[in-house]
Amino acid sequence: MTQEGVDAVDTITGQWLTERPDLETLPMAVFGRIYRLSRLMGDRMEKAYQRYGIGRGEFDVLATLRRSGAPYTLSPRQLATTMMLTTGGMTGRLDKLERAGLLERAPDPHDRRGLRVTLTERGLTVIDQAVGAGLALQQQALDGLDREQAEQLAGLLRTLLASTAEVDPGR
Numbered sequence: 001m002t003q004e005g006v007d008a009v010d011t012i013t014g015q016w017l018t019e020r021p022d023l024e025t026l027p028m029a030v031f032g033r034i035y036r037l038s039r040l041m042g043d044r045m046e047k048a049y050q051r052y053g054i055g056r057g058e059f060d061v062l063a064t065l066r067r068s069g070a071p072y073t074l075s076p077r078q079l080a081t082t083m084m085l086t087t088g089g090m091t092g093r094l095d096k097l098e099r100a101g102l103l104e105r106a107p108d109p110h111d112r113r114g115l116r117v118t119l120t121e122r123g124l125t126v127i128d129q130a131v132g133a134g135l136a137l138q139q140q141a142l143d144g145l146d147r148e149q150a151e152q153l154a155g156l157l158r159t160l161l162a163s164t165a166e167v168d169p170g171r
Helices: 008-019 026-050 056-067 076-083 087-099 121-142 147-166
Strands: 103-108 111-119
Touching (some): 026 056, 056 103, 056 121, 076 111
């Protein structure tokens, strides 16, 4: 943001206002900032996770296992469903994480055809450190807001996400 309180998104919407004064550019201002913020923070998070030998995709697998609670075990299908991935996409991530010693796969004792994926001690350590590093970066980004503003923003984004998810883009 510049000292005048104008950012790149303001410049873009201002240009559209000049060229097309008939357009309502508020949606562009909102979603342009969301998009830019998402890319900026996504890149920062990726760098933070690299220090632990993982990328965002691997982080998501480890974090899903960690959030599931002890014994940090899920089936590949449960992981894929939770993460909205195909089982093929999940297999590649699991292979990489298993080679790195961050998780192990074993037969499911209750289903001869199934597998169970479990965090190793090393995997638990890595995900706990990586999630802490990621949250520290996110907190740093929120430091420009006070707690009430951050909570208000979270609530507004929750509402926007819910209303956006309900919209059928094909209509």
